[in-house]
Amino acid sequence: MGAAPLSERMRPKSVFDVVGQRHLLGDDGVFRRMVESKTIPSMILWGPPGVGKTTLARLLAEATGRPFKTLSAVSAGVKEVREVIKEATYAYGTILFIDEIHRFSKSQQDALLNAVEKGIIVLVGATTENPSFEVNSALISRSQVYVLESLDKKDLLELVNRAIKEDPYLKKKTIQLKDTYNLLRYSGGDARRLLNLLELSVDAAKEEEGEIIITDELVAMVAQQRAARYDKKGESHYDIISAFIKSIRGSDPNAAVYWLARMIEGGEDPKFIARRLIISASEDIGNANPNALLIANNCMQAIQNIGMPEGRIVLSQATTYLACSPKSNAAYTAIKDAQKVVKMTGDLPVPLHLRNASTKLMKELGYADAYIYPHDDPQGFIPQEYMPEGLEGKTLYKPKVNSREKEMMNRLQLMWQKKYKY
Template sequence: MVATPLAERMRPRSIQEVAGQKHLLGPEGVFTRMVESKTIPSMILWGPPGVGKTTLARLLAESTKRPFKTLSAVSAGVKEVREVIKEASFAYGTILFIDEIHRFSKSQQDALLNAVEKGIVTLIGATTENPSFEVNSALISRSQVYVLENLKKEDLLQLVHRALSQDVVLKKKEINIKEHKALLRYSGGDARRLMNLLELSVEAAKKNEKDELLIDDDLVALIAQEKAVHYDKKGDAHYDIISAFIKSIRGSDPNAAVYWLARMIEGGEDPKFIARRLIISAAEDIGNANPTALIMANNCMQAVHFVGMPEGRIILSQTTTYLASSPKSNAAYAAIKDAQKIVKTTGDLPVPLHLRNAATSLMKELGYSESYIYPHNDPQGFHPQEYMPESLEGKIIYQPKQNPREQEMLNRLKNMWKNKYNY
């Protein structure tokens, strides 16, 4: 008899045991309120693999004691959908969970619409893809979309400690995890991968002088790399290759970038995943050094979606080599990071009166918007006035880099603001 995998043995049995997702599962989280009120709306759970989408769906159903049906979009067709809907019409309140709902065709998704709208089923769909691109807008409009996040370091460590202390197999063993770095790195925020890697590491570990099974980073890395030889696009190497791909673009090496692109294509990677990463790279690594890069990347996403594979590889290659060959600037990326840090440090600074919205007569009496000067009244479209909260006056957040495009922007800013920001 084959033993149940650790990941399955450690699957949470209550909402309280689910790791991470504090924005949904905290004391005031929306899922917590659903469990308390026993009211579950139709929803789409969007997030990376291994963060608990399937588990959450099952636990929400169990908390309300409602019938729970599951379908996989990989294997189910319109016929199976209609059969479940027919059964649900005789079992009020049925929750229908559809894994990888983004793989459903338009006709399959349309088959759900009427049942969801009439309340015959409460739909919980799970997807790793952006619902805006992959799920019918009509179905989205009838559902709530909840974003699940990659598990954080503390969440992953909590899972490891819980497995060692509570799992029926592991708690009987003397296990010494000397280092956690490799376990966390190779898990990629995926709880399922973390449990699989932990289980394989325990099986491969040798006992030390204290008769403990010793697990260190070298052992975990060895296990992860051996596994990577046989993995598919959802395996560990997926994260290493996309990392190499983005870093090659960032490093302005189109030869390496297109090589890693080919590795992903030959490995069966989802082309839309690659296209989305190109969009992020265009904004994060190129930014205002070449604003056309973001337009190219966005058009690439649409074109790949429209054309499909294998021809889509040509569009991906064109965009990849263009981005890799473009001048680079992370100034916009750095600016938003710094701005968020300032916000967290300084809190909710008051908006200057002249920038506030004077929506009512009382607001006007209080001076809202009173001294605001409309820039377009000036022939140059600019009039110097204060836009920052008082305590941040003169604070530079966006710092253009040393490339022709941003230097042009910098000169314009200097000319307009003179000595205000000391550019």
């Protein structure tokens, strides 16, 4: 086929050809307004791989007529950053796209601050990691953070059909998509992976009576061969971290430490692994064993203090501890359900007795008048209403059946059985 992979050949030519990201590219989307006004602020594009971060940055630059420079945080240093900034002083407003900006050190990020603040460069950083963890707060405060979403089934099928109809090489062939399930499943919402898997499947298919038929069996065979190659290069980053976390959640320390070893041998960033352990400690273990969060946090601190290769021992200790811990997702489901309630009910007013009476007028209006101080009771508990009007008795936290949360449940039943039905 063509010299470039299908994913490269099918890169959109315009911002409005980009598939997905309707919240940013729709009629009222902020990116559409940027193109119309030809004004682009510094920004961080945060989202999973293959959703169009690099493509959007390039197309925004083209649509607004700005000079466009790129750096990769994996290979660029402070010297390269300063060289780009020096060049940009002759072309104010140059867009500097930095891929994997979360891999930039503090000194590299600091080198950008002054140029961003003065408008010498417009920074567009791309990251698959939560920027709050790895991007300087000073740099974030000077940038807008936009969250890009994984492509849904409709988006992915649109990409496949567009490639078959429009790609110069594929459109010469008669291709029948007998099945699409495995194409979508193995792509994991990643447009780049989807298109390259389609191309590999077309290459591997046997032409029957002038027609190439894409089946789930064919795609599975191609995907498995591809995965075997990619694992050795550490490119199945998200598949392996998924297997790692699911092994911890499934209480299998043997599988968990195996996937940990795969990541270490593949050169994975140990801080990335430690962050995932912290999330798992709350999401999958929670109050069933609160010490898990302490262990995970201490693991992150140890990694920062001692680095690798010794850090692998700390990662192994934390991983096996979390895998062997009792499991509860009650804290995770509580906040998820609470956020759903907030979205459904809006900004319900805080009851007067719970408000802060910080001024004379507030006191005259009755703020905090009916509040009862729980510590006035010897047991430290006095029943009163803490929910806003309309949500009285709404139960959001539901402890699971394990020794620690059973104690919590017993206490909640004693205090709130009539109100929350524990």
